[in-house]
Amino acid sequence: MLTDVKIRSLKPSEKCTAARPDKHSDQEGLQLWVRSSGRKTWISAYRFDGKQKNTTLGTYPQMSLAEARVANANIKALISKGINPKNKKRQEKLDNEQAKMFNDYALEWLEERERNVAPRTYQQDYNRMHKDVIPSFEGIALKDVTFEDCKLMADDIESRTNNEGASPREVTRRTIDLVGNILRRAMRERLIEVNHTDGLKELYPKAKTKHMKHVELSELPKLLQDIEGYHGHDQTRLGMKFLAYSFCRTIELRMMKWEHIDFPNRLWRVDIDNLKIARKHVVPLSDQMLTVLKEMKPITGHYEYVFYHTGMHKPYSEEFINNALDILGYGGKQTGHGFRHIASTNLNELGYMGDAIEKQMAHDKKSSIRAVYNHAQHLDERRKIMQVWADFLDLLRDKGEVVDFQTARQQIEQSLIENDQKSLLDIDSDTLIKALKSKGLSAEDIQLMLKG
Numbered sequence: 001m002l003t004d005v006k007i008r009s010l011k012p013s014e015k016c017t018a019a020r021p022d023k024h025s026d027q028e029g030l031q032l033w034v035r036s037s038g039r040k041t042w043i044s045a046y047r048f049d050g051k052q053k054n055t056t057l058g059t060y061p062q063m064s065l066a067e068a069r070v071a072n073a074n075i076k077a078l079i080s081k082g083i084n085p086k087n088k089k090r091q092e093k094l095d096n097e098q099a100k101m102f103n104d105y106a107l108e109w110l111e112e113r114e115r116n117v118a119p120r121t122y123q124q125d126y127n128r129m130h131k132d133v134i135p136s137f138e139g140i141a142l143k144d145v146t147f148e149d150c151k152l153m154a155d156d157i158e159s160r161t162n163n164e165g166a167s168p169r170e171v172t173r174r175t176i177d178l179v180g181n182i183l184r185r186a187m188r189e190r191l192i193e194v195n196h197t198d199g200l201k202e203l204y205p206k207a208k209t210k211h212m213k214h215v216e217l218s219e220l221p222k223l224l225q226d227i228e229g230y231h232g233h234d235q236t237r238l239g240m241k242f243l244a245y246s247f248c249r250t251i252e253l254r255m256m257k258w259e260h261i262d263f264p265n266r267l268w269r270v271d272i273d274n275l276k277i278a279r280k281h282v283v284p285l286s287d288q289m290l291t292v293l294k295e296m297k298p299i300t301g302h303y304e305y306v307f308y309h310t311g312m313h314k315p316y317s318e319e320f321i322n323n324a325l326d327i328l329g330y331g332g333k334q335t336g337h338g339f340r341h342i343a344s345t346n347l348n349e350l351g352y353m354g355d356a357i358e359k360q361m362a363h364d365k366k367s368s369i370r371a372v373y374n375h376a377q378h379l380d381e382r383r384k385i386m387q388v389w390a391d392f393l394d395l396l397r398d399k400g401e402v403v404d405f406q407t408a409r410q411q412i413e414q415s416l417i418e419n420d421q422k423s424l425l426d427i428d429s430d431t432l433i434k435a436l437k438s439k440g441l442s443a444e445d446i447q448l449m450l451k452g
Helices: 004-009 065-080 085-098 102-114 119-136 147-158 169-188 217-228 234-246 250-254 287-300 320-327 338-349 354-361 369-373 379-399 405-426 429-438 443-451
Strands: 022-025 030-034 040-048 051-060 267-270 281-284
Touching: 030 065, 040 065, 040 085, 051 065, 051 085, 065 085, 102 119, 102 169, 119 147, 119 169, 147 169, 217 234, 217 338, 217 379, 234 250, 234 287, 234 320, 234 379, 250 320, 281 379, 287 379, 338 379, 379 405
Parallel strands: none
Antiparallel strands: 022 030, 030 040, 040 051, 267 281
8 A cells, every 4th residue: 555655755667668657556446657757647447348447537746645545436436336437537527518608618719719810810700709799698608508699699789780770780690600600619529419500690681782982073073182181190191092092992001011012113912911812912003102102101111011000009990091081071972992983983984994994903703713813914004004093083183173084094194105205215325225135135136226
């Protein structure tokens, strides 16, 4: 038999290895295994269904000799009743897990989620969890969750209607998905038998898609003048200008990083960490867009993001453009996303290549494999489109009225040609010769051109 004095003096023997610990018997199959590391573990050895088995009870000194003898006696009592101690242990663990509160289990799921998804996806799940899920399931055990509990949560979200009486339907549906993912994990672990969100989303069908609000063309000159005269933060004014010139998505503007700007090639390589791959694309930078970026450089150039809230130390919120438009008096009439619709409609009216416009709008379907590779298609035409659009907006702003499309196109394109010619004249001869050689022309070819 073992004693506390003897146990404290036990050390790994010379024969002790990692695979073969020293075994010291007490009584009734209770053993103390001393490993090569010096760790001492209590083991209960027993026979069940004619087979020799072992189960771990605990470690010494955390579990004392007296406690180990009690635990071993409990094992023997189970065997005498025909109960396999290992099965009993598993059942107790399962019972403990099933007794867990839903919110505790949901937070464990969220912690695991953080390791497996992009930061922005995790942040969205975190926000929904703490805003809508945790309050709705307070005090409810995992095994006691019902369909009615899930529906009550969804109805609470639906009750948050906006000024037009519309519910946040997409938020409702995504939060139902979040709870469904948690319950599916619990089903895989055999903690519950039913996912009570099944069929719930069908009660909250997708809302009909609406075009983002935008002003009519006749109101656009005034809107552009109002943006130019905006008296709020410079970042917000420049953000509205850049959005109008680029007609990008608001999230793309907010998540733009300085490292994404290729100044030498006048390109913005849109590459948001969590943006779906089919939406990644290249935006040629017009003169006006470059001017905005140069004005932003002294403000946020030493930060990661271009449009960065230096007070809050994070990128601007989703509503920073819309809030500014509201201040200017365009609430309910114009949104940041609405600039995309204005550009798409009027570029087509100006007569530019529809496919190039679609590429610039990054309208490839999410499921299109081709979209991943074609984000730089029609780049020359798109460079022209971006400059023409920026010049068109400046023309409307400066004149304060709508200009005939064909007249505007002719005037702008003529200006582009003149600027190209001026740029060519400004190039010194050495630079011009190097540029021609880079295009594959030999010295003889250049001489012939000069003679001609």
